[in-house]
Amino acid sequence: MLLYKYRGIQGFRFFTDIILKNRLYAAPYFDLNDPMEGRYLYSQSDGKIDEDMARVLKGEKDKIRVCSLSRDPNNELMWSHYAEGHKGVAIGVEINSPKYTVRPIIYDGLHRIGRNNFNAGSAIDILSHKLDVWEYEAEERIFTPNKQYVDVEIKQIICGSRMSTQDKGFITELVEKINPSIEIINARTNSAYV
Template structure:
């Protein structure tokens, strides 16, 4: 089981928000639907990887799903970008990292260079990003089948700009569905 890691979310799509709470799961997306246009790109030396290996890596990237989270519960920019300008939430979760491998992102000054292939190559490619994303302090959970990562929700941080009415509603919802979830307000 991982340490607590955080998923920043808007509550605008209430169905998706409630799905996380009711089903204890986070959506896992294909890498090419994420907001980084360089996601999954890499460099290799000609002759090091043959066409068969390149096709295998491509196929594996298409099949793998991933969920992007952060090590930080109080990242101001993540609250702004992914939690609707501090009006959303951050779920504090633990993930079974045997069932869903979890990798910390390695931030690089240039694209990742692949010099050989092994069973971890594709996950390693998808665990590298360019330096300017380092503010996210990202961690990724990988899913090989299905579209969801099962999680244990430990906490829910409410954004400082969320209305008192919505905050009260969410608090009541959590108390009824899973009163063990610790609810706090963003500082």
């Protein structure tokens, strides 16, 4: 299954790094754009927070890095928010290593945790839940323990519907020289012409 990373191309060095090195950046959870990232609801019958559990969870979350991708290559909001208003790209990748934990985001609000469901995977469980306002992202997350990059196999580059002819030509030429097996296509637009 292809997953997509929406990117602008103004920071061309970052785009080139992805193509040259077949990798995507994985951020610490606190650098992600959702201010509720990594938060959870504590659920215990006595209502008292288990301080040891909270400390362990914080430590575990701090060790994890996250690469956020989308299952949807044609999402108008994603193109607008993450690909410079349709002037960037969506990079279709396959995750080529079993060493990563890949999870779809569950859009049901903050994860509820207590002593009854606390385990070694609780930090990833917490980071796999988001508020429903983010549902449009159709997000899949790749989790990696303290590794700054996730190795990927790039299969496709979708050029945004508002990308300039010069940028499209440059990207096409660059990709053909680095890896001609990568498919380059134009984004579909759902907009009606007036």
